Amino acid sequence: MNKLTLNVYAYWTRSTINYFFDFNKRSVTTIAMEGMRSLEKPKVIFVLGGPGAGKGTQCSKIVERFKFEHLSAGDLLRAERAREGSEYGALIDEYIRNGKIVPVEVTCSLLENAMKKSSNNRFLVDGFPRNQDNLDGWNRQMSDKVDFQFVLFFDCPEDVCVARCLTRGQSGSGRLDDNIESLKKRIETYNNDSMPIIKYFEEMGKVEKIDAKYNADDIFTKVEKIFYKSGFQ
């Protein structure tokens, strides 16, 4: 056997050994972890608060810091409304303009599909559940499939909410409902239909409430503390 053949042989032997070691290392640690993670139910946090309370703004910060996936029920509905051929486009349009809450079958399916598509197992469900129909539908379709954590509630005075939404509308949000007529209806829906849901979770000791009238960075400092306390890194 000449020197070149010997080197090729040695190289091949080393590569083969390395391959099996790497494979075995992956199989005991990574594959087991991947397997365990896929068996775990996804963790879900509901993010609630009035229109313009800052839910979306804080969710973006949480995504960056804690690697959650942000599922805004409102954004999912707006995307479905805009989807060509959607059978729910006109219905969603009518509900959003009037600050009414879309039937849960539509919203819950959009949320479930988005969760199925994701490889993440931590979700911020933003702007849902907003009324008893939402909560009942979620309990029927989703509650067994997820590991619900708590409600993150951004408590914000009405006048601050209205001012923020109007500014958002004037700075080109393109939203049909960031105008004073729709806002009056959204606030009414929030007080009549969404507040009782927040109270229900509060009675279960499942609400983390944050005063949301301050600036976004100060609010996030409080949000961070809640997430650390709840075991998220």
Ligand SMILES: Nc1ncnc2c1ncn2[C@@H]1O[C@H](COP(=O)(O)OP(=O)(O)O)[C@@H](O)[C@H]1O
């Ligand atoms: N803490 C805050 N202070 C002032 N403006 C804010 C704050 N949080 C969000 N905003 C602004 O108010 C508007 C509504 O915020 P957003 O996060 O979209 O609220 P929500 O998702 O609750 O409707 C946006 O234009 C956003 O930039």
Ligand SMILES: O=c1ccn([C@@H]2O[C@H](COP(=O)(O)OP(=O)(O)O)[C@@H](O)[C@H]2O)c(=O)[nH]1
């Ligand atoms: O679960 C949901 C979430 C939103 N919406 C509709 O979408 C609008 C906008 O909701 P979003 O959360 O995007 O905005 P917010 O009012 O909190 O600023 C609401 O007024 C509802 O008409 C709904 O019907 N069901």
